[in-house]
Amino acid sequence: MAxxxxxxxxxxxxxxxxxxxxxxxxxxxxxxxxxxxxxGGLICVIGQVITTFYIYFFNFTEQxxxxxxxxxxxxxxxxxxxxxxxxxxxxxxxxxxAVPVTGFGNAVISSAIEYRTEGFILGVGSNMLKLAGPxxxxxxxxxxxxALLKTILTNWGGL
Amino acid sequence: xxxxxAILLFSFGLLLIGCGTDTTQESIDNNNYNNHIEFNQITAxxxxxxxxxANQAKEYLSVHDEVNTIHAxxxxxxxxxxxxxxxxxxxxxxxxxxxxxKDMEDKFPNMEVEISTDKKIVLxxxxxxxxxxxxxxxxxxxxxxxDKVINLSKEQT
Numbered sequence: 001m002a003x004x005x006x007x008x009x010x011x012x013x014x015x016x017x018x019x020x021x022x023x024x025x026x027x028x029x030x031x032x033x034x035x036x037x038x039x040g041g042l043i044c045v046i047g048q049v050i051t052t053f054y055i056y057f058f059n060f061t062e063q064x065x066x067x068x069x070x071x072x073x074x075x076x077x078x079x080x081x082x083x084x085x086x087x088x089x090x091x092x093x094x095x096x097x098a099v100p101v102t103g104f105g106n107a108v109i110s111s112a113i114e115y116r117t118e119g120f121i122l123g124v125g126s127n128m129l130k131l132a133g134p135x136x137x138x139x140x141x142x143x144x145x146x147a148l149l150k151t152i153l154t155n156w157g158g159l
Numbered sequence: 160x161x162x163x164x165a166i167l168l169f170s171f172g173l174l175l176i177g178c179g180t181d182t183t184q185e186s187i188d189n190n191n192y193n194n195h196i197e198f199n200q201i202t203a204x205x206x207x208x209x210x211x212x213a214n215q216a217k218e219y220l221s222v223h224d225e226v227n228t229i230h231a232x233x234x235x236x237x238x239x240x241x242x243x244x245x246x247x248x249x250x251x252x253x254x255x256x257x258x259x260x261k262d263m264e265d266k267f268p269n270m271e272v273e274i275s276t277d278k279k280i281v282l283x284x285x286x287x288x289x290x291x292x293x294x295x296x297x298x299x300x301x302x303x304x305x306d307k308v309i310n311l312s313k314e315q316t
Contacts, residue, residue, distance in 0.1 A: 061279040064314050 032094055039093030043100045047073055074105040081109045107131040196221045198229040199288065208298055210291060212238050212267060219266055225255050230284035232291070234302045237271045238263070239309055241280040252276055275312040283308045 009017065050072050054065040080086040086106050090097045097103055111130055115123040129136070198217040213231035216238060220229050228243040240263065244255055256276055263272045275281075287304055290296040296304070 055279050056282070059311065061277045061311060061314060063277065064316060065279075067316065 035093050036096030036099075039089065039096035040099055041096075043073075043097065043102055047100070070101055073100075073102055077102040077105040078109050081106050082113065104132060104135060107135070196226055196229065198231075199292075208234055208301060212270060213240075216240055216263060216267070219262070220259065223259070225251075226259075228281065230281055230288060232284055232287050232301070232305060233270070234298075234305055237305055237309065238267055238273070239280075239284065239305055239312075240272070240274045241284045242274065242276055243278075243281055244276060273309055273312060277312060280308060280312045283311070 047069055051062075051065045051069045054060045054068050055062065058068075060068065077086060080089070086097070086102075087110075090103075090106065097106070108128055108131070111132070112124050112128045115127040117123065118127075198221060200214045200217065210231075210233060212233040216231045216233075217229045217240075220226055220240070220242065225244050225248045226242050227245055229240065230242075231238065231240040233239070240259075242255075242259065244252065248255065256274055260272060260274045263274060287296070287301070287308070291301070
């Protein structure tokens with residue numbers, strides 16, 4: 001709870017807050033960071049292996065191998081989400097499995113599975129991007145801002 | 160909490176130090192770095208086009224520190240060079256490619272020069288070089304193969 005709101009609380013509530021703060025289980029922040037780092041890194045290593053595989057055995061360059069790699073990773077995520085394995089990975093590693101593209105795939109696929117009961121159009125179609133929508137909105141917006149800054153810096157900033 | 164912050168700050172500091180270039184080590188390496196550059200001179204054969212321009216290009220490029228491996232193949236009008244750069248130099252990949260392309264264009268004004276740092280192009284040129292060495296590729300086949308690889312190197316999506 002925000003500190004400003006805490007000051008406006010009645011005394012009993014403030015006492016309870018202090019009691020709760022003492023008893024609350026502390027989050028193992030460093031442990032979580034380490035877990036996220038290694039699992040996220042492992043996902044990226046798998047991605048790199050897939051990219052290398054496409055470069056060696058198909059007609060893809062480093063530049064063009066990105067798209068099939070992402071597709072393959074999302075396909076693997078789809079299977080893992082369907083079998084309920086990705087949820088466990090997410091539970092264990094937190095941001096490590098949410099930040100790479102597989103996390104985004106999981107957000108879309110799990111929503112699609114969840115709303116399947118409401119039909120394909122109003123269920124899956126309407127709710128599939130409920131979780132992933134903000135990611136797309138802010139991703140596109142951030143990319144726009146960065147592109148604008150880069151254009152300004154390269155054209156008029158002399159970079 | 161303070162300990163966690165301190166550890167995170169310390170790790171970040173280490174990361175920054177790790178990413179910095181070690182100039183003293185680099186200057187020591189520079190003296191014998193060029194011995195590590197891998198390239199094969201392709202001997203001219205009867206069936207195909209002589210690879211003199213490609214061999215010259217390899218020699219010119221082998222003096223640069225930011226190159227690990229060089230592969231090059233030429234036809235009568237085109238010269239395609241693929242270079243591998245050390246991993247820590249990959250941040251400046253675009254600049255390296257731009258500088259070396261300019262160098263080679265100055266050295267070979269009568270040829271269409273293409274330089275690529277892509278692993279796929281390195282593999283493809285290695286394959287063509289082996290075929291040239293084994294004398295198993297004709298002039299027409301070489302031109303066709305090289306055009307295909309040049310198109311591949313220009314693909315964006």
